[in-house]
Amino acid sequence: MSLRQEILRLGLGAAFVMTAGTATAASTLETTQKNDEVACGVSQGLPGFSSVDDQGVWSGIDVDVCRAVAAAIFGDADKVRYRPSSSKERFTALHAGEFDVLSRNTTWSLTRDTAQSLDFVAVNYYDGxxxxxxxxxxxxxxxxxxxxxxxxxxxxxxxxxxxxxxxxxxxxxxxxxxxxxxxxxxxxxxxxxxxxxxxxxxxxxxxxxxxxxxxxxxxxxxxxKEPLGPAVRQGDDQWADIIRWSFYAMVAAEELGINAANVDQMKSSPNPEIQRLLGVSGTMGEKLGLRADWAYQIIKQVGNYSESFERNLGENSHLKISRGLNALWTEGGLMYTPPVR
Amino acid sequence: MMLNWMRANLFSSWGNSLLTLISLWLVWVIGSGIVEWALIDAIFTGDNREACLVPGAGACWPYVGAKWNQFIYGRYPLESQWRVDLIFAMGAGALIPSMIEGMRGRRWFVLFLLLPFPVITYVLLTGGMFGLAEISSDLWGGLVVTLIVAVTGIVASLPLGILLALGRQSDLPLIKAICVVFIEFWRGVPLITVLFMASVMLPLFLPDGVVIDKLLRCLIGVALFSSAYMAEVVRGGLQALPKGQTEGAQALGLSYWQSMRLIILPQALRLVIPGIVNTFIGLFKDTTLVLIIGLFDLLGIIQLTFTDAGWSTPQTHNTGYVVAAFIFWIFCFAMSRYSQRMEKRLDVTGER
Known part of the structure; x- marks a missing residue:
């Protein structure tokens, strides 16, 4: 960049105005791919859901949803831009395009699903x-x-x-x-x-x-009943599908016994369900508009739902929350994923 | 000598002696409580919450140590924090000489602070040019954001406020009306509403794809809001001046702007220094409201660190809030002391 261009840029930049292109023309996935990061709305700090450690790194079960989406799209769970939002501004900020996924301990309710023009895509924590x-x-x-x-x-x-x-x-x-x-x-x-x-x-x-x-x-x-889950703007169904299945991939992985440690071995598993999930066979990734190894990347980098839960809320965290309603359906909880096929 | 002083000032009568003793007792009770909590029972070393979980423990200082970097810089990337340090150093390096009376080249320091310094600050903080990595404003936080909001508000509000105050006293009906409406509008809404409008409503009115940085929206809101208050403070000074001053200036053949610059404003502003500084201090403390729109100022980042389960103990909150209060107090006290000095100095020169 020449000095002149830099000065020009300085002048324009001084107004802090960022023109993010025409958001209407491009799908959310395309915009995200262009920005090379997932813009994710998180809370201003809630232990176990989204909080910042001594190094300033975000972690939590809500943060893991953002990371899973980034892993699915880019194959790199770190390509997330966290946008902390207060409970009062979270919906408008989502609509205004400040972020594309709201993963902020938000309760799914009929009013929010309809009147607020949101689409809740899954429940990542059954609270009450x-x-x-x-x-x-x-x-x-x-x-x-x-x-x-x-x-x-x-x-x-x-x-x-x-x-x-x-x-x-x-x-x-x-x-x-x-x-x-x-x-x-x-x-x-x-x-x-x-x-x-x-x-x-x-x-x-x-x-x-x-x-x-x-x-x-x-x-x-x-x-x-306080079902907490990620939400997106209404009207971009492909994007909603990506968020939904990025989360479900984590639950499916737990159901199938795949975790971050054994995912590489599991790639050679003869189980057709595992093969489909990990992209060894079938075209699940393509159907979502993602790479074939989308779920593999999620599990490898973020882990399955159990790993995420235990790391952030459960036995391996300071909070020591038991799985309760958030256990798999086979273990008396409510976590259930539609089949990956 | 000492005894005489005490007898004259502290124990001059039964009533006074009693008050003295009660005061001393209060100081002792509160003071010893603070010392006990902050020093004697406090925990000074440790790597995580376990250290501060001792029963009866006081302040949890290792938590402050672990989070100090975030208190100051927010989530500004570690490898780029030298840029913030450089800004701090330049700011302090220019501010201190520009406040010292009779300092050689003082004018140049002031000029540097007003003109190139904000541009340098902007370039250094945001980056993205001259080979500096771009750092988006949602990574800024802590004391940096508090100071950005406060300084922008303070620097913008004084000139804007003076113009508005003059406009409100103007003989031109249109200008007067605009100024009155502006001042009354901004004074009529709470700051929290202004911030909320800037953060939540404004984006809905903007065309699709145009995103104005949230921090910038908030800065503009704060600047406009504080300038309305400043205008009223300055108007108080203008009204306190006898009419003879203006007439005298006119009689000398000075133009409107000349008389304002040379006669009226120097006197009016001097009268209202306490009011101006009061507004500045109020504004500085009001900056914590930006927390409601998801920006992490000093208090916001301290509250964010409370949610780190790795440090959550019964004393984490108390310790964090005490640190916040202390940092705010230092800044506000400094402003207050400087204004007192300035008042004193101006009073002396006033006795001609």
Missing amino acids: QGFMVRKELGVDSALELDGATLCINAGTTTELNAADYFRTNGMSFEAVTFEKSDEVVAAYDSGRCDAWTTDASGLYSNRIKLANPADHKVLPEIIS
Whole structure:
């Protein structure tokens, strides 16, 4: 680039204006390929879902969706541009094209699917509201919480769900509400309430902030449905398919017993399902508009769903969340993938 | 000597003695609590959360050590952080001499700060030219973003605010109307709304494929917002001047701009230095609101680091917030002290 061009560029660039070409003409996949990275909307930090480590590297189960998509498209899971967005601006930012996948612990609901013009493509974490109590209380079920004081975030659906649940079961409770979740944690920790209720993932991720995490347990009852999953803009079905199947490839890999360590051996497996998934036979990649080894790259670089879960949320993480609803359907959970054929 | 002073000032009566003792007791209770938490019970070494999980532990300083780089630079790539350091060094190197009275070539330092420095900063931070790697603004964060937002707001708001204040006092009805509407509009909406409009609504109005950088949208919003406040502060100074000043200037045959530049503004601005600095300090602290639109300023990045499960302990939040408060306090206190010095100096020269 000549000096003159650089000066010209400086002048233009000074306005910070980036013209990303005409977005309407090109499909999202084409735009992504041109930019050589997947623009992925993540949270502003939620332990286990998307957070930043000491080196500034994003990790988490939501981040792994972004990485899987990048691995499927480019064969390189690191080709992701993370766009942290607040819960208030996430949908507009997706529509405005600031990012192409929203993988940000977002609950799939009818209104969001329709009125917000989103397409939820899969559920990567089945969450739901739960209760945490002190072990010394001797409570084993939420049904034993009659008359308890509950620490709750003010003005959220959490509060309404709890009220519904207690009324349905003919129990009473006293709510102690707080504006911020940090205050709720502090109040519960100081013993102001018997139990603390929020989404189960939140209970687990905040438990490690308590003075003695081992003294507390999460009760088995889940009283609301919070299916969290990646979403895309409505209207680009090919793109939605790519995100959906990038995630399903991870679940399918777990079903088939393929993981990052054994994926190379598995390539020579005689099982036709494995052969199709790994691109040894069939044209699955081509049908998605991707390379033949798309799923191989995902599994090799990101791992199967179990590996991602255990690394970010489960036993290998600080959170120690059990699989619960997120176990495979064959193991009593809800994780199920349509056949890859 | 000391005893006399104490008797005269601290124990001059029963009531005063009592107040002195209560104050001392309060200082002791709070001070010892802070020292205990920040020093005695604090944890100073460790590689992860395990170190700070000791029962009864105070501040978790190793967490700050591990995240310090992010507090300052956000996620700015490590190998390019020298560019930020260079900007800091140039900024400080030019700012300090430009604030010292009677410094030789002071004017040149000020000129450097106002004209080439912002361009150099832009080039260094974004890169993508002169062989520097391009670094998109969503990787910026921490103190860098706080300072960018605050300095842009401060630097843009003073000249804009002065123009608006003059416009509001203008005899030309159209200019006056525009200024009044502008000021009242921006003062009538909360900053958070402005940021929200800039971040959420604006992209919906823009044609497809045109993406204005989120940080830039926010900078423009902050600059316009703070200039409206600045305009009202400056107007207060203009109104405090006796009418004779303007008439005197006219009698000397000075043009409007001459009289403003030489007679009115120097006096008016001097009167409102506390108000101007107040606005600056307020603006500096308001920068944390950018967090709501997904930018990571200093406070935002500190909150982001809370979500790293590798460091989450009962004391992580407290430690992080104390660090944030301390950094903000340093900047605000520095601004406040400088303004006091400037007031004092201008007062002296005023007594002619």
